[in-house]
Amino acid sequence: MRNTIKLRNRLFVKICLRKNNKIMIKNNLPESQTINQIGSGTTIKGEIKSNGDFRIDGSLNGSIELKGKIVVGESGKVEGEINCQNAVISGTVKANIRVSDLLELKSSSKFEGEIITKKLSIEPGAKFSGSCNMEDVAANLNAISKHGSTKEKAS
Numbered sequence: 001m002r003n004t005i006k007l008r009n010r011l012f013v014k015i016c017l018r019k020n021n022k023i024m025i026k027n028n029l030p031e032s033q034t035i036n037q038i039g040s041g042t043t044i045k046g047e048i049k050s051n052g053d054f055r056i057d058g059s060l061n062g063s064i065e066l067k068g069k070i071v072v073g074e075s076g077k078v079e080g081e082i083n084c085q086n087a088v089i090s091g092t093v094k095a096n097i098r099v100s101d102l103l104e105l106k107s108s109s110k111f112e113g114e115i116i117t118k119k120l121s122i123e124p125g126a127k128f129s130g131s132c133n134m135e136d137v138a139a140n141l142n143a144i145s146k147h148g149s150t151k152e153k154a155s
Contacts, residue, residue: 078091079095102118117132
């Protein structure tokens with residue numbers, strides 16, 4: 001089943017309902033045209049892939065893979081996996097996150113999970129529980145794909 005929806009910036013994306021009732025959102029437009037948003041009061045379960053930036057003020061339970069920047073607003077909640085170039089977290093995130101450049105945890109953020117990033121900025125007041133690996137993300141992603149998760153390698 002395929003439907004087309006209109007996001008806040010009037011960008012059309014395709015939503016595919018898979019057999020296991022998971023929703024996948026795909027956006028294949030060039031980066032310069034895409035800034036997407038999940039508004040407050042909205043919950044999405046599934047997988048999101050985009051070439052552009054994404055702001056979450058609602059809830060995402062699943063994975064998000066971006067070639068751009070993710071912003072999780074103060075009312076935003078994410079559970080699952082995040083892969084992106086840059087990230088600014090002000091809300092609640094329980095996820096494994098891989099950021100190829102800069103991850104910012106703002107003072108209002110609550111983060112629980114595994115971080116792999118090149119650069120990390122944590123403001124006073126931010127809550128962080130988990131592990132952090134600050135090496136070249138591309139090298140870590142190759143190692144994880146060959147050997148499983150970083151936790152498995154340590155065992």
